[in-house]
Amino acid sequence: MTEDRALPLLQRIALVLAMAGIVGAFFWRSWPGAAGFAIGSAISILNLKWWERFVNQLGTEKEERKTSWAFAMRYVILGALVYVIVTYLRADLGAILAGLLTAAAAVLLELLYEIFYART
Numbered sequence: 001m002t003e004d005r006a007l008p009l010l011q012r013i014a015l016v017l018a019m020a021g022i023v024g025a026f027f028w029r030s031w032p033g034a035a036g037f038a039i040g041s042a043i044s045i046l047n048l049k050w051w052e053r054f055v056n057q058l059g060t061e062k063e064e065r066k067t068s069w070a071f072a073m074r075y076v077i078l079g080a081l082v083y084v085i086v087t088y089l090r091a092d093l094g095a096i097l098a099g100l101l102t103a104a105a106a107v108l109l110e111l112l113y114e115i116f117y118a119r120t
Contacts, residue, residue: 006114010048011045013106014105017041017102017105017109018044018045021037021098021099022038022041025092025099028095029092032090033095036086036091036093036098036099037092037095037098037099039091039096040098040100041102042099043099048103050074054071
């Protein structure tokens with residue numbers, strides 16, 4: 001599969017996993033679990049988009065120091081955001097951590113699809 005088709009498939013798989021995980025987390029831990037998984041999945045999918053943008057900027061003439069600084073600050077901001085959400089909204093931390101694995105699971109499923117079903 002070409003790069004042009006692999007990334008949209010990866011994003012669709014991540015969205016389907018997020019939706020299924022939110023439903024599963026709701027039955028597992030009620031609304032704090034569903035909210036936690038939704039937050040973790042959103043961060044995971046957003047991180048996937050950031051990695052895509054970062055990789056596309058490699059080799060361009062954009063100032064590398066600025067790109068690296070912005071890349072690092074994203075994680076500091078996300079960490080603070082997760083802390084506030086867990087502390088004040090009482091979202092389930094385990095569900096947030098499980099939701100953070102959404103993009104990794106999507107990558108593995110897309111890899112299996114490439115191995116078994118993609119014909120070139």
